[in-house]
Amino acid sequence: MDADVSTEPRAPTGTHDVLWPESWRWEELTASFARQVERANYGLVVSPMFEYAEIFRRGIGVDSDVVGKEMYEFADRDGRVIALRPEGTASVARAFIERRPTIPWKAWYVTPAFRHERPQAGRYRQHHQLGVEVLGSADPELDIEVVTIAADFIEGTGVRKVELKVNSMGDATCRPAYVDRLREDLEKRKALLCDDHRGRIGGNPLRILDCKTAECQAAIEGVPKLVDSLCDPCAAHFRRFREGLDELGVSYTLDFRLVRGFDYYSRTTFEFTAHSIEAAQNAVGGGGRYDGLVEMMGGPPTPGIGFAIGIERLLLAASAEGTMHEHPPPPDAFVVDVVGGGAARGIVTELRRAGFRVDRAFDGRSMKAQMKLADRSGADVALIVGPEEQASGVVTVRTLRRHGGQCTVPRSGVVAEMHRRGHDGDE
């Protein structure tokens, strides 16, 4: 299974290098997310990308596909079983249990997530998530806050064809009873289910609700809904949640089939589906409440709620809708040095120290070649130093945008000239 060493090196299956200019959109997205959540007083949490595998087994659940068959697990040199984080919530919960920050603890993160799956459009073995978690409060106001932040962030990227689906999964008092009733009901419709699910009613029948096959979709017509079977506290929580979204103008659809795959979810669940993504994997974000998670992991009873947004998928939607195509700012100046490169060295350093964005050529290229590079860099001006300029202590300043005019300024006045041209030079 080792890679063929006779061929060129490759990134591991399902991983990708993100290069400029694509990487610029990543920077923008992350910066925009940070602005969004920090306005709501969420603080960045940086936690390890790997944990003792046990953390994820207890947090996410051994029955989930993610833990059961997709985790990157290995023994480290001390023999401890380590797993690369397949998602962010369990790690954050572990950090909470260990550090006990004051509640409600409002945290945000940006992290890679690793799952050994077969890659396809919008699904990778290493993908990246932006997310928030709030621990220590069961207040439905937080469900509203968290969903609204996610919705506003997505809208801020310019992506419009997104549907917010919401559902409630109930809690330990009402869900088990519902699951029993659902199992009973599905048992009667067993013959109608698709091949994959016909024999799996005994397992988690909730999964069948989410099945995409025409057979299952037809079969579950008229099946009892969890939202209609919620206990009073769960029903009240869900009602308050929806009223809050209504009041804030956050539009959503109720989707009783929305059942999230991790064991820790309770009550509110939600998902953002991008209809502009042609591929099958069109969920750009999702999350929900997980009131039992912290306790299940060995911490004090602590409710929580959060969401994660997939960077790759959100960018997929942005591409499909033609948004987020801003370019990084081009250099303010490009230094063309035809006297050996030493003059450029001084000029670029002086300008950079003054806060300007400046690039130059290397390798002793011809003047023509350097001008070409200057042009393609998108710089406003070329600062040219040839033998004549060097002899008289000046620099030629040539405008590159449109038909460039040019003038000469004293070498000592280059920074002042750049300021005069309207670049403030202070980032």
Place this chain on the structure above:
RNA sequence: GUGGGCGUAGCUCAGCAGGUUAGAGCGCCAGGUUGUGGCCCUGGAGGCCGGGGGUUCAAGUCCCCUCGCUCACCCCA
């Protein structure tokens, strides 16, 4: 884990029913313009035709295997 499609220059792809030194566009480099970018012209570099085996006088082209990419199922961001 299962199935479909595809692997030819840095990129996007031609390569007709197997037949001479494997092509184009874009990009890159150089020159035309011995101190000036964009447009144009000329030239150049760059290909284990994914890898291995087989059929054949002859394989980029046909067959088998393998690796990889891709799309989909399952599930998820």
